Amino acid sequence: MKLLAPVAALLPFISLSQCLPSNAGxxxxxxxxxxxxxxxxxxMGVLNxxxxxxxxxxxxxxxxxxxxxxxxxxxxxxSSEFGQITxxxxxxxxxxxxxxxxxxxxxxxxxxxxxxxxxxIVRGHNLVWQSQLPSWVSDSNFTADELTSVIQNHISxxxxxxxxxxxxxxxxxxxxxxxxxxxxxxxxxxxxSDFISIALNAAHAADPDAKLCINDYGIxxxxxxxxxxxxxxxxxxxxxxxIDCIGFESHFILGExxxxxxxxxxxxxxxxxxxxxxxxxxxMELPETADLLDQQKSDYETVIAACAAVSGCVGMTVWDxxxxxxxxxxxxxGYGAACPYDxxxxxxxxxxxxxxxxx
Ligand SMILES: *[C@@H]1O[C@H](CO)[C@@H](O)[C@H](O)[C@H]1NC(C)=O
Ligand SMILES: *[C@@H]1O[C@H](CO)[C@@H](O)[C@H](O)[C@H]1NC(C)=O
Numbered sequence: 001m002k003l004l005a006p007v008a009a010l011l012p013f014i015s016l017s018q019c020l021p022s023n024a025g026x027x028x029x030x031x032x033x034x035x036x037x038x039x040x041x042x043x044m045g046v047l048n049x050x051x052x053x054x055x056x057x058x059x060x061x062x063x064x065x066x067x068x069x070x071x072x073x074x075x076x077x078x079s080s081e082f083g084q085i086t087x088x089x090x091x092x093x094x095x096x097x098x099x100x101x102x103x104x105x106x107x108x109x110x111x112x113x114x115x116x117x118x119x120x121i122v123r124g125h126n127l128v129w130q131s132q133l134p135s136w137v138s139d140s141n142f143t144a145d146e147l148t149s150v151i152q153n154h155i156s157x158x159x160x161x162x163x164x165x166x167x168x169x170x171x172x173x174x175x176x177x178x179x180x181x182x183x184x185x186x187x188x189x190x191x192x193s194d195f196i197s198i199a200l201n202a203a204h205a206a207d208p209d210a211k212l213c214i215n216d217y218g219i220x221x222x223x224x225x226x227x228x229x230x231x232x233x234x235x236x237x238x239x240x241x242x243i244d245c246i247g248f249e250s251h252f253i254l255g256e257x258x259x260x261x262x263x264x265x266x267x268x269x270x271x272x273x274x275x276x277x278x279x280x281x282x283x284m285e286l287p288e289t290a291d292l293l294d295q296q297k298s299d300y301e302t303v304i305a306a307c308a309a310v311s312g313c314v315g316m317t318v319w320d321x322x323x324x325x326x327x328x329x330x331x332x333x334g335y336g337a338a339c340p341y342d343x344x345x346x347x348x349x350x351x352x353x354x355x356x357x358x359x
Contacts, residue, residue, distance in 0.1 A: 039290055041340070041347030045355035048083035051315065054308055054358060058121060058315040060084025062279065065107050067325055068114070072345055076321065078118045084167070086123040086278070086317055087111040088327075092132040096158050100136050100150070105162045112163060121167040123278065123317065126215060127155050128199045129173035130185030138186045147190045152202045160206035168211035170247055170278070171203045172196050178218055180228030196232070197241040204242040215247030215278055221258025222267070233271045247278035250303060251319065253335075254284040254292060257299050262306035269312030277307050277316035281338035282350070283328045288337040297353035300340065304357025 051059035061082045067073050077085070089095060090107030097103055115122045128151060130138075142150060159169060175182055175196060182188045187195035196214070203212050214233075219226040229246060236243045246268050258264065265275045282299045284292045307313035320326055322341040329336040340350040 037290075038288060038342075039293060039349050040342075041349055041351035043347070043352045043355040045358070047081050047354060047358065049080060050355060050358035052083065055311070056307070056313075056315050056358075058082075058084035058317075059354075059358070060086065060120070060123070060315065060317040061321040062086045062088045062317060062319045063111065063114075063325075064088040064090055065110050067320075068110065070324075073322065073324065076341070076345060078114065082120060082321070084121045084123060084315060084317060085111060085115055086125050088125075088320070089132070091124055091158065091163065092126060092129065093137065093154065094132045094134050097154050098134055101153065103157050103162070105158075108163055122163075123167060123213075123276075124159070124163055124169040124210070125278075126170035126173040127158065127203060128171065128187060128195065130183055130187070131174075133186075142186075142190060144191050147186070147195075148198055151187070151195065151198055155199060155202035156206045158206075159203050159210065166209070168213055168245060168276070169203055169207070170215040171199050171212045172214045174216050175214065175232075176216055176219075176225050176228050178225055180224040193232075197236060197239065200236070200241050200243055211244040211274070212242050213245035213247050213276065213278075214243065215249060217249035217251055217279075219246070220248045220250055220252075220261055220264065222260050222264045226264060226267075230267060230271060233268065233273055237272060243273060245274040245276055245314070247276050249279040249319075250277050250281075251279055252282045252299065252303070254282055254295055254299060257282075257302050261303065262309055265306060265310045265313050269310060273312075275307075275310065275313045277303065277313070279319040280316060281319045281326060281328060283332060283335040283338035285334055286329075286336050292337075293349045296337075297349035297356075300350045300353035301357040304354050308357055 047059040059082060063077055063085050064087050087108055090111060095107055112122055137150060177183055182193055200212050216229060219229045233243060268275050280303060282296050284296060304316060307316050318340060321339055322345055323337055323339045323343040326339050328338040340348055340354055342348050
């Protein structure tokens with residue numbers, strides 16, 4: 001009984017929060033609702049065109065196979081709004097090598113095919129990560145030599161022979177804890193931090209033209225974790241390990257954009273790596289209001305303007321462009337509305353904020 005009471009008390013709150021964004025998207029009746037009074041974006045700016053106009057390589061979006069049957073979504077994804085796409089899930093280890101040495105490329109191929117047919121570049125995502133990792137990797141008690149071969153075999157099959165994606169790979173994803181120590185996963189526990197150079201060297205061998213990145217969150221502003229990543233970059237560079245870029249995931253909370261975002265990007269680029277904003281979204285506590293959407297517009301502008309101001313910040317990717325397919329509501333209870341298009345695929349003020357940041 002002690003457990004049941006708080007759970008029951010939470011339920012109405014949870015279901016209300018999760019209903020709000022989809023209500024906003026499903027109101028096709030034309031009746032006036034609170035959400036239909038929310039402001040929309042009005043800019044006609046084309047994001048990828050604007051980004052390239054200020055010397056960036058791309059403005060892009062995450063996407064993946066479950067969305068490809070949504071023709072209204074695809075019309076925007078495939079348009080010139082986006083010059084780059086990142087598969088949200090279909091190139092991860094559990095998708096590409098679910099059993100040892102049994103590879104499945106169809107999901108990633110579908111993403112690459114869309115990029116190919118619409119003239120976009122792909123950021124491959126990702127090769128070595130403690131999550132979405134099959135248990136045959138995490139639970140097999142491989143020796144250091146065996147795990148090295150497992151990593152090398154995975155990368156040499158996924159990169160190059162199958163996915164010649166022409167741009168960048170997140171080779172290592174989220175290696176650090178928030179206190180700057182390495183995550184205690186099978187890779188670190190078996191190989192120490194050497195797993196990072198093993199993975200980067202394997203990716204370079206498989207596709208010498210690809211930009212090789214390490215991607216993480218919580219490194220966007222200065223602090224312990226960001227310093228740990230900078231130290232790692234310096235160590236890799238000192239040991240001639242191929243490292244080209246650092247991904248700032250940028251899953252931000254409304255009103256909490258690091259004030260030193262730009263100078264922290266510059267701290268990384270000073271080490272001889274590019275920076276990319278790889279998974280941008282800015283979540284708010286629901287319900288969304290006109291004021292919160294206005295703050296979100298300003299926050300998007302702040303992030304994009306920081307990248308715009310740093311020549312080594314080469315591109316930016318939103319983690320998906322629409323609230324319809326955002327990971328936020330299912331991951332952060334009570335939060336949502338994090339993307340620049342609403343769940344009805346209508347531009348939000350945040351879209352105008354991006355345009356302002358690129359102008
Ligand atoms: C995409 O284009 C590249 C380069 O032309 C090609 O090697 C690759 O096979 C294409 N992939 C798909 C899935 O169409
Ligand atoms: C790995 O080691 C643990 C602890 O000794 C053991 O419980 C587990 O069964 C082992 N896994 C395999 C696949 O051998």
